[in-house]
Amino acid sequence: MMFVLRMAARETRSSWRRLLFFFVCIAVGVAAIVALRSVIQSVRQVIGGEARSLIAADVLIATNRDWTPNARATIDRRLAEFGAYARTEAIETPTMVRPADPSRPVAKMAELRAVQSAFPLYGAVELREGQQYSHALIANHGALVRPELLTALNVKAGEQIAIGTTTFTIRGVIAKEPGRGVGDFSLGPRVIIDYADLESTGLLSFGSRARRVMSLKVPDDRIEPLVRTLRVDFKDEFINTRSYRSNEDQVGRDFDRAENYLSLVGLIIVILGGIAVSSVTRVFILQKMRSIAVLKCVGARSAQIISVYILQVVALGLAGSLLGVAMARGAIAAIPIALGSSSSILSQAKYGVTWSAALQGIGIGVLVSLLFSVVPLLHVRLIRPSLLLRDEKSKRRVDWTTIAVTVAVAVALVALTAWQAASVRIGLVVCGGFAGLAIVLVLAGRGLVAAVSPLANARSFPLRHAVLHLSRPGNQTRVVLLAVGLGAFFIVGVRSLQASLLDEFSIQTAADSPDMFLLDIQRAQESGVRAFLSDPAHGAGEFQLIPVLRARVVGVSGRETNLATVEDVRQRGVSIGREFTLTYRDHLESNERIVEGAFWRGPSSEPEVSVEKMIADRAKLHVGDTMRFDILGRIVSPRITSIRDVAWRESRNGGFVFLFRPGVLEQAPQTFVAPLKGPSGVEARGRFQHDLVERFPNVSVIDFREILDTLRDVMSKVTLAITVVGGLVLFSGALILIGAVAMTKFQRVYEAAVFKTLGANTRAIARMLLYEYGVLGSLAGVIGSAGAVVLTWGVSRYALDIPWRVFPAEHVVGVLLTSLLVALIGVFSSLDVLRNKPLATLRAE
């Protein structure tokens, strides 16, 4: 044992520089796992600790419609039955807010929350500058606002703002409020007013998007029974009931998924590092062959020698993992800086490396180091001490031990992946993917080497020898192609996927597209708004007023799908169980085309509907099927007469899943929305919004240009996350490249020295190296790039459900860069050979 320990220490002492690379590969992967898991766990802790204040209640009942008398009666009965002992109601709606001072012509979208005196049941409203919250602050037309609104409207606390038709006084600035969900997207900053004052604003008109919320305190043991009972009571209504626990469970499940997905990404990065480790170990053993033969000559058994190197691997894996934890710590420290002064609950978490994530990361780092080293280390058994007397190639025979250990390693990797992903299926898929990819790379490599073999007759000496080297005995071509090809595969694949995702997320405004959207235009206001928009003085460009109605699907009688009740629709109707916004018109928009059936001409009293293709496919709806819609209590049964393909990315005039034929819905209660081209210039746009809202206080204006900034900010964080993860994978792929190329150095060193003694000058040898590595790199780049095309197709189609796009530039650049990188690494790693006298190299041999 002492021999093993001492030798392991001595070997590490002498070769730590060479093994530094090994160390870094593991560190990067472990850092990814530890950082990702720690962040999720930190956020989860906050949410777990504030579960009740997340919804500011034990039980929450919410609806987008008015409380009907029946609904109220049912709720009152159930609350009495289940012993609810506190209750408060609130109404939330997005709306336009403007300074009361007419000389300031600006208006902004805000998220209005009208609360009663018992709010909040849990948590606390925190105000800036030490001000204490009390309901008295908002009574009699007081308002509490977020600091962003002050900036947007250029007002201060104490000044007045207009909400709808009423003026409110800003009496405090909100720092933190309970009942704001994690990652909720908001159209504007929060404004809190008294529930009793909302009516006076005139905002609760027909079709308004106000959300009515009832928050309850219920004895702990009655919470879930109450929720279950209310869900049954309201199964046919658009009334949603949940408890802080179901919220917690749902959030918990979401976090589980996020944690497992991100850990899987981290594990893939570690595995990429492990592949690099395997290359390094292989080379390391090849370089140590004589030393190992000497040890066997002086009495060491294979098991003892293997133990020495395994101990070294474990020590390096552990050191690399600890470095990875330190790197994760550094990365996590940057999160609060990145979040800044966000009011989101994410900024309330105390970010740091959690013990659980650190231990897991370290365990995985050491395990992966071992798993990827053990097969190359088995080669030690085959090194014979007679090597010291004679360079004799041992006969190749089937090595059952290596086969058995390889199988065991594969099983262990599957188990490890399954553990990280919390799914055996995913574990098998990921490992199967790696294995399949490796096989394809090896076969493709063989084919390509055969394809370039005619170049062995080239007139150029360096090119000829470069190609000959690819297929000579003892060549490393297959292994290098596999390792470099894998690196190129991941690099090009991730870059292409990244480009697809960023392209999908990109929000662009064409010069002539609508850039403003008006909502909640009442029927009685239609002509007035039309006149306002048509008046050149207001500076609006092209516009249209689109009627919209809210409805839900309550049945389908069709060729493939038959749903008799709303219950059936909710349970079995894929993608159609929610509320929809309908419209009716007699023409197609520019982003729509009919793919099945025929579009109507003119109105008809017989109801007809055109269904969007994706929904039709998912819900298995066909031309000729009949659907039943509940539109504000009235059942309409249109026949499906066409299926439409909608280019959602170009839906500037609104995209609708269900489009009705004119002639049926004109008399139904409806509101209007109006996409329009707003005035140019910030001031003109501000004045336009202000004047519009002053005349029509209930109308909301969404300015795409402002929303774009908000959306871009959100998307930039998403793309940053994608880019960071993609970058880590790129880095790991690059490490594989470097390791794979460097591992051929020791062969090149000797050959180059011999060529020099035979008369080749430095330039000729450098060109030989360049060509050989360049050819290897090009082959690997082509294989990896081709594989990346398949990867992006599979992931786009089956995982992300986004259109598959090929980015030729990514692939061409990928091949060129791989070739260049491999060539440069190959030459640079052989610089000492090119510079030194050959004798030193030959003597060392």
Added chain:
Amino acid sequence: MIQLREVSKTVTSGTEPLTILHPLTLDIPRGQFVAIVGPSGSGKSTLLGLIAGLDAPTSGRVLIDGVDITALGEDALAKLRGEKIGFVFQFFHLIPSLTAYENVAVPMEIAGAQNVRTRAAALLEEVGLTGRAHHYPSQLSGGEQQRVALARALANDPPLVLADEPTGNLDTTNGRHIMDLLRSIHVSRRTTVVLVTHDAELASLADARLTLRDGRVVDNTLVLRQAQDEGEQEPLVLSRSKREFGS
């Protein structure tokens, strides 16, 4: 000490078999200093490797102290080498990542010996390298490296030392120094030494000499029982003097 019975070695060169050693039978008693001589390619190093158990014969048996080493597995052979055989190579074959001291200590550590530090220091002193104990092989001259290799070969006080062209890579002065050390070890420890050399002058320092050519014995001061193709058998005679049969 060493018994070879009908030992031969054939390898495959390309696709053709190549007989490096034709079947031979040999006894080397304990305490002898035997030189194996012959031109390059005569099979000297191969014979030495077979005796050391570094290589396996194509046919025949090799016995060391009565133990048939051709029947042993690799691990058992390694143990045997660690306990009974010290080997000195032409190209030293020191482990480059270990110091001189560590190279000498390794066989003792493998064998789990006590007082490793003291014994290694003593061995280095015996070969005159006390002041170079913490130098790496790359920092030592060829002669110094070979002396370290010799000290390593003696680490576990083996009864048998095998030396394959130990002076082949050294200048005359260093070569003589190594031979003097080998002789001194043979005399002081009564170690059996089998030396391979192509240098007749060095071979003359041995007690007995065996001459190989093209894998066959052509001259010997130890009479061999060599299985000729015709099946002739000759009696075994042990020689005590190198002068008796001339050089």
